[in-house]
Amino acid sequence: xxxxxxxxxxxxxxxxxxxxxxxVLLEDTSPSSDFSQGSLATGTVPPEFxxxxxxxxxxxxxxxxxxxxxxxxxxSGWNPAAVSHAVTRL
Numbered sequence: 001x002x003x004x005x006x007x008x009x010x011x012x013x014x015x016x017x018x019x020x021x022x023x024v025l026l027e028d029t030s031p032s033s034d035f036s037q038g039s040l041a042t043g044t045v046p047p048e049f050x051x052x053x054x055x056x057x058x059x060x061x062x063x064x065x066x067x068x069x070x071x072x073x074x075x076s077g078w079n080p081a082a083v084s085h086a087v088t089r090l
Contacts, residue, residue, distance in 0.1 A: 039066070040053065040054065053065050056068050057069075
């Protein structure tokens with residue numbers, strides 16, 4: 001009887017393991033998940049820039065508003081006075 005229980009457990013593990021792995025891989029838990037493809041998450045863009053980000057992100061199917069918002073967040077932190085260190089030597 002013990003071997004039958006072990007066999008059933010092994011079969012269930014073989015069936016459930018790939019399903020669990022797929023579910024874990026598809027779950028988006030990254031900190032930048034607010035900037036995934038689709039619409040902007042509430043509060044991710046300062047209100048004064050939101051219309052501009054949506055407009056710019058609507059011009060090309062490959063570049064979405066969340067992608068543009070993520071780029072601005074990374075490059076300048078929404079600081080309009082930010083200057084790139086790459087061009088300060090000109």
